[in-house]
Amino acid sequence: QVQLVESGGGVVQPGRSLRLSCAASGFTFSSFGMHWVRQAPGKGLEWVALISYDGSNEFYGDSVRGRFTVSRDNSKNTLYLQMNSLTTDDTALYFCARGSRELDHWGQGTLVTVSS
């Protein structure tokens, strides 16, 4: 069955960087676009980024464009999110999800806390 497992979250100071990973299994990873979506504590869902199945196209939400970079390694079935210049507004549970447009499978998320 499809499994997505995020890792790499933690507590980080404002202005610093963090890289999240999402390990995929149970499907042909290289055939699917992949997303990052975040959810601040007690808030709704915010779409962060998409990378196409082959990594040739990337799209970003307005609040992270220029600071975050999505990438993938299809040989390792792994999705990444490099987050730079973090602010307290980036504190959230970060989910990875499969899909090109609609998101049909989600991981359980990894928590990122930006605090001094």
Add this chain to the structure above:
Amino acid sequence: EIVMTQSPATLSVSLGERATLSCRAGQSVSSNLAWYQQKPGQAPRLLIYGSSARATGIPARFSGGGSGTEFTLTISSLQSEDFAVYYCQQYNSWPLTFGGGTRVEIK
């Protein structure tokens, strides 16, 4: 960016009753709209895509409709496991955007 507005913010419904949730797009998204269910402590789950197509394994009591700027999610007869937060999401244009959610609670 296309703003998605959901109403009501909270819907109180009795078991077995019908629930109708609304989602409005700031501009036309054609039928490029999905609905998700999220229970406390869990990841969201895809319910509906293409405005009206049920995702794999989703019960028939869930139905979606609409196109352009006005969409609805209907749960025909609320079961105990349906009490959750529901989000709409447009995928007609970048960036993808979610609505603020509707919480369905027990009346």
